[in-house]
Amino acid sequence: MPIPSESNELCYLSASAALQLFRQRELSPVELLNAQLAQAEKLEPQLNAFSAQRLELAMQAAREAEQRYARGGAPLRALEGIPVALKNEHTLCGWVTTKGSWLQGNQPDTVNAPITQRLLDAGAVIHAQTNVPEFYMAGFTRSVRHGVTRNPWNLAMTPGGSSGGSGAALAAGMTTLASGSDIGGSIRIPASYCGVVGLKPSYGRVPVTPIGYALHTMNHIGPMARTVADCALMFNVVNGPHLADPATVSPKLEVPLAFAPVKGLRIALSYDLNFYRVHEDVRRALEQVAQALREQGAIVEPVALDWDERAADAVLQRLGYETGREFASRILLQDAPTSDYIRQFAADGLKVSGEQYLATNEVIGRMYDSMARLMACHDALICPTMASIGSSAEGESDSSAILRSDAMTYPFNLLSRHPVLSVPAGVASNGVPIGVQVVGRTLDEGSVFRIGAAIEAACWAGRRPAL
Secondary structure, three states: OOOOOOHHHHHHOOOHHHHHHHHHHOHHHHHHHHHHHHHHHHHHHHOOOOEEEEEHHHHHHHHHHHHHHOOOOOOOOOOOOOEEEEEEEOOOOOOOOOOOOOOOOOOOOOOOOOHHHHHHHHEEEEEEEEEOOOOOOOOOOEEEOOOOOOOOOOOOOOOOOOOOOHHHHHHHHOOOOEEEEEOOOOHHHHHHHHOOOOEOOOOOOOOOHHHHOOOOOOEEEEEEEEEEHHHHHHHHHHOOOEEEEEEOOOOOOOOOOOOOOOOOOOOEEEOOOOOOOOOOOHHHHHHHHHHOOOOOOOEEEEOOOOOOOHHHHHHHHHHHHHHHHHHHHHHOOOOOOHHHHHHHHHHHHHHOHHHHHHHHHHHHHHHHHHHHHHHHOOOEEEOOOOOOOOOOOOOOOHHHHHHHEOOOOOHHHHHOOOEEEEEEEEEOOOOOOOEEEEEEOOOOOHHHHHHHHHHHHHHOOOOOOOO
């Protein structure tokens, strides 16, 4: 494998390619990290993707990885020497996980989140913390604590949220892998707008802490990367049962990193999930994906779902009742500046009654029934990730409006057992990438990676922003 000749090319090297070069002693983890740190130094003033960096400790870890490769016979771990950025949610001892809010203060973390520990145990070099909207409650990335994060493809536009810093850092070549979390689309929204790959795993695949979040069935932690293969590689590291999360599924899943062809698969196609208004650029991109899959031998057929806007009501009522009320009490008890959208979200949460909250179960039940009938005769569903082609970097004062109208992600947080992969599939007229969701049968991550790889090969093939 040839070594990239320029540092910018190094920044965009896939994890699997980097690992091969490390093993061949043709590239050092220190060289790769230095290239990405230089990229961040150059681009961070424009993008604001990071809320913190840990340069000395990361360099120390990269040197230790370099020595492991130099020793030859030493056992090598799955991500030995690969740079990873952590979402400002996944705690790391000694770091300050602010959740994008001044309400969190400045107390250093005293425990590693399960995903953090698994990444460290796999040899990852954790070098940065990525920006988030306050308490993750927006499809854009802005907070009073850390400012506005911008999209590398179009600086006027949002990278999405809440894992917006992770998406922007990957698209800009400032990290090789990144962590994310997804309670209404927070991995898939930035994956779509930033032209990267993001997986919302099946509920229970990847451990979540603390216990209140673990038992929140809409909440998922997952990997983000620039390629489907890298996303699968990271998924294999971070998934599996954990004592701290009683909802985690056993046994650990190992998805194959060499993907079988899609020939013969039956794939359902929906342009609008029956109730979204979808931009014409997005429709065209999805039709190109469908045609590419057909040319590879898959059977792709349009389907009808009986879903409607009650799905949006259900997701906002569940989020409002379960988390909006918590934010309301914290805002009232503490004297600290808070973002406008989190205050609005908290106020809306206080209006949700117990009866409304319980009624969401009926909506979810009907949606699951419809999905079960669909999946009985299909291997997967493809649909847009976002109905729109983006919004301004600054976002809105009411984050629920963007979620309701643009994000075609949240139905699959209500249907949390279905894994969903967002794969880039084109670029809109404003320069912002367009993502397509691959929705699998419950607990079937292998199929979504398989189909995602076929889409990637035909419709994306390593495009990057002109920075």
